[in-house]
Amino acid sequence: DAGVIQSPRHEVTEMGQEVTLRCKPISGHDYLFWYRQTMMRGLELLIYFNNNVPIDDSGMPEDRFSAKMPNASFSTLKIQPSEPRDSAVYFCASSLGAGARTEAFFGQGTRLTVV
């Protein structure tokens, strides 16, 4: 398997624009996580899905953020409208099962810059 695939790797956008980040989890994995990494706050869990259903979105910072998982092989994280403080690296991860005895496999991340 090619691992977790994220696109794009880099995104530069102007404030106010809509941004969509994409993720393809590892085939067969039933959990999908979206994380945000910044220097100030480290790695933060934004939302996670189990079998395509959002389970916990308490980490989503604002209503400007939304995430979907229309099927087992695809998820999106959308920011609308984007703001400079959204600049960060966004990681998608997937796992077979959750926590405990399983490990999360991470994608290479999308570096978002909002100017």
Next chain:
Amino acid sequence: AQSVTQLGSHVSVSEGALVLLRCNYSSSVPPYLFWYVQYPNQGLQLLLKYTSAATLVKGINGFEAEFKKSETSFHLTKPSAHMSDAAEYFCAVTRTYKYIFGTGTRLKVLA
């Protein structure tokens, strides 16, 4: 609530020297603990994990970690540092689905 604290945001060691990266956890239930490594412009990669089977856990690239309940610690060690070990290392704790990551320790290896 669970949390991890990584002492030292930056650690420098000479090539061939011992690597020691510190992680202390807080958990009201027996935790499951992980160490991940992040190379520049890459995602996180699992180094090793503790799931209560053995207190000394061996991982990839010669790293190991020891779970010490009395000290609530899970420090990462490697006997001899290589230049290729230069990266950022994250300790994480979980019990169910939610991985809580530490703030990371950036390891620099000096020639």
